[in-house]
Amino acid sequence: MAAAPVIPLDPARRDAAIARLRPLFGERLSTAAAVREQHGRDESWHAPAPPDAVVFAESVSDVQAVVLVCAAEGVPVIPFGTGTSLEGHVAALRGGISLDVSRMNRILRLSPEDMDVTVEPGVTRKALNAHLRDQGLFFPIDPGADASLGGMASTRASGTNAVRYGTMREAVLSLEVVLADGRLIRTARRARKSSSGYDLTRLFVGSEGTLGVIVSVTLRLHGIPERIASAVCSFADIGGAVAATIEAIQAQVPLARIELLDEVQMDACNRFSKLDYPVAPTLFLEFHGSDAAVEEQIATVEAIAAHHGGGSFRFAHAAEERSALWQARHEAYYAALALRPGAKGWPTDVCVPISRLAECVLATKADLAANGLLAPLVGHVGDGNFHLVFLVDPDNEAELAAAAAANDRLVMRALDMDGTCSGEHGVGYGKMPFLLAEHGEALAVMGAVKRALDPAGIMNPGKIVPLSPSWPLNG
16 A cells, blocks of 8 residues: 655644634544544545644534634635545545544434435435335435435445436535635535536535535425335346446436446355355446336346346345345445455546446456456446446555556546546546646646635545646645
8 A cells, every 4th residue: 555645734733723722612623542543544545644633513603713823824625425435535635634524413404395405514324215205205325324415425426326316416405515725515405407507416415524614505405206126136247237238328217226246246245144156247237217117117127138148037025035135235345355364445437428338348357357356346337437346455466567557447448438537436646647638728727616615725625626836735
């Protein structure tokens, strides 16, 4: 694991900010080493970097107070939700204050008739769905972790339901954000469409705390389907599984979920989650709708799968069976780690146009085989997104170098296919080296937006946009 690119904060600035914040927050400000270490790491491979202090916010005014003090003292602010991000998003690369919003966990407003809800940023997706269950509504975006909704908005999160319900980009109707100067803004009203002004909501969705701190999120909800059916289908080869996916999407079958697990990942899931599926490339599918609609969807996809070498569908109709199936999918990362005890997991992802998906997956599998790398593959293939988890010995420099080179080739392969370096993990500091190749001159425009909203560079510096050395906090 390479060291994080840390530039320590000026001790005088650090001490001044902590001295001003301590009487405001008392025991809700911590400089304890264990607390700081916890807030300087996420679930990624990338090296952690602890903040100088952690403040536990409980209100919008708390967030504004922290931001105003840090702005006055030139000290970084790093928003923190549940710490489940995957590209080093919460590492305090310039020191500063980790602003933990997990205690801001109230559901502020629910409008069942409008099918929307407003929540504080610390509410998690599972907590929201538990609250919604009696209303016949649900929130469909489901990254594997029980992430906070503020964090999901700030990283533009996705998940297994994205093929039908979209990502956080589509789910977020409006945000309240505390800017780098302490101002509180609302990015949009609750109307389902507007032609009024710049689309600030989309600007802040995916900004990873580099433009401001999200303090409330208004979300689009969906009705719980009349019928839900899940199925598993194994294939003779991975090319057939991907081809079946592409044909199902092109046939406009309204699949709710279609997930690809290669034979390595299926072996891992069988062992870890006590399943008994064939060790072969496999699709996990889910169908939503009325009884008639679901039956029609199943029949269509079964025929497509059979044409591409798929076996018989194994169904999970009962809620408990479906839950066990998708829990196994969501635990794929931990299942992969169990394949090689003592190894570390280096998760990565790319996304390509669906017409290039088979080519990208097959080339990636060939690359892994040629270089002797163990890296289970799993993907939200309905939207062209797939993941690898490189299982590496952290003490083997040659192995680490081989994994890093394979990751670079994976990203450049996706970019050559007009794809992206990250379909849902976000940028953090882990994917920053690829942004110029992906965005070209548009990266400079992102930098201009960053400078306009955060001229002192205090908002999660060192993430997404490289900062000019002339800034007070350079990147």
